[in-house]
Amino acid sequence: MLNDSYNKQWKLDYFKIFATEHDNVSQLEEADKLKFGHFPPVIGNFYENPIDEESLKKICEGKLKLSKAKFDENYNDEIVQIDYVNTIKGQLNNLMKQQIAQLNEEDPTFLSDEEKKIIEEADFPFIRLMTLVYVKDTNEMTDDEQKEWKDSMNNFINQQILFGVVNTYYTMKLYLDNNYVRLFQTPYNKQELWDEYANNKQGFCVVYDFKEISGENAAQLNKLYPILYTDKKLSPDDLNYEVNNSHCASLTAVKQEVKDYYNEWMYIFNHHFTEREYLMLDGMLEPIYSNTFNYEPIQNILKKNYLVPKDDDLEYDYRQIIDDIISELESNTFQNAMKSSMEEVYKITDDEMEVDFLKPEAIYLGTNFPEDKKEEYKQLVEGENIRIFIIKEKDGKFFKALF
Known part of the structure; x- marks a missing residue:
């Protein structure tokens, strides 16, 4: 464990801030003060x-x-x-802004100011938009139509979550x-x-x-x-x-x-990859992404229903689908299947380099x-x-x- 019998307290404090507050500018400034002072x-x-x-x-x-x-x-x-949850939230909330803009263009009155506020203050605004749209759209639908709409929405959200997780997974491996x-x-x-x-x-x-x-x-x-x-x-x-x-x-x-x-x-x-390295990377990653998305256990996850009825509303269990995807990506079976392809990707950059x-x-x-x-x-x-x-x-x- 990290304890003061091995390390000075300022190092322990620095490491904790650096490890946990990597996107908090004011906290990182405090960490820098500790580092510069010692x-x-x-x-x-x-x-x-x-x-x-x-x-x-x-x-x-x-x-x-x-x-x-x-x-x-x-x-x-x-x-x-890797903080997949917050990373995926950030990625999909950008998509949400585009969808709200599209809804406003089609029907400026579709979302009330109160509903927009509910979406904005939600734990996961993108998913709240999806579930709120479902409730508004299905009021006059038959049961079969509602089920079809719900399955379609579940599939759409599943696809978006999957892409975000897989993209983050490989981005971090390359980083x-x-x-x-x-x-x-x-x-x-x-x-x-x-x-x-x-x-x-x-x-x-x-x-x-x-x-x-x-x-x-x-x-x-x-x-x-x-x-x-x-x-x-x-x-x-x-x-x-x-x-x-x-x-x-x-x-x-x-x-x-x-x-x-x-x-x-x-x-x-x-x-950071050079332009030439990026071109090589694009060619190598395309089949890797394709094989990942088509991996049977991943496809099975896409078929699962993560939309959960709650009173007159819907909730989506995004933490569960993220956990399910990560579990498959980190499994020995998947790792072994992708090992040779990833080793070729890693060869794009040299094991040693010289910098100024x-x-x-x-x-x-x-x-x-x-x-x-x-x-x-x-x-x-x-x-x-x-x-x-x-x-x-x-x-x-x-x-x-x-x-």
Whole structure:
């Protein structure tokens, strides 16, 4: 579980706000205050071993290499719960506005001001419009005509809900797959850090300056998030709130023992498909959507009646149909059936990518950094107007020395 024996209280508060208030601007501002108030003046990025000259040059130019979040050993998308209900409500309420406009055009008096207010204040305005229209339209119908009208309406709403759920399901899968990450550490002057992250001090550390916030580094700071430590992989049951923010899948790390020098920050970048990638995506998703809609258990759900008579009115059990659809989409049978097709979709974007980040403040070489590489690094780094230091050890303490 997340508790203060592993994490400072501000991190727990930040994670909860970030996880649950992802669409609440004022709450996210409070979360940012917590993050900015505890962000270190510099952060370090460790490399276990020397890298080739071209890769080092790109780092010095401000480039950062990222990997897909799902490949990180601590990635945990099991805790992320997609808020299908509110997402579908938002999508279908936009459709509702179009339908009301059409009704007004056909008959401006069909809906009274009171009825419009009832629709607007309803839990799910789109469905309230549908059921209210049914009641108004069927007053003079025969029983058979009412049943036919009701079946038609049930089928229409089922279709709209299904499309919304399926679209959200695949959109989120693609969004999660397009999250790229890199882990930063701080402080960089602790021996234990060099042992753990730099292959027993044989590697090096690239340090970035956040002592003064500018427009450039503020934009990057917005993509950096504090890591929470746990003693086991979390499940949704371990939290007393729902995690609706997909970035949280990358913000926990399992550590059997949390050291006092642990202060990791995860950089998260969400890649947006290029025009070429979108064209490829459209072609691949069309048969996937078609197979999903035609999947027999899904078709069976469409045939169910979710309209429930209540007094002289109707209610639609939208939560049940959403649960039914999600249950099928997340079943092992469906997952296995779609696995190969989705793997091809995920190949549209590379497993690694390079993005613009920040020019380093300095580069530090570990105490065991290979002697034959030191001069090569010195020449290249100083040629980019970046300082280079060697980490030295004296009396059990680490300090930096100019190369």
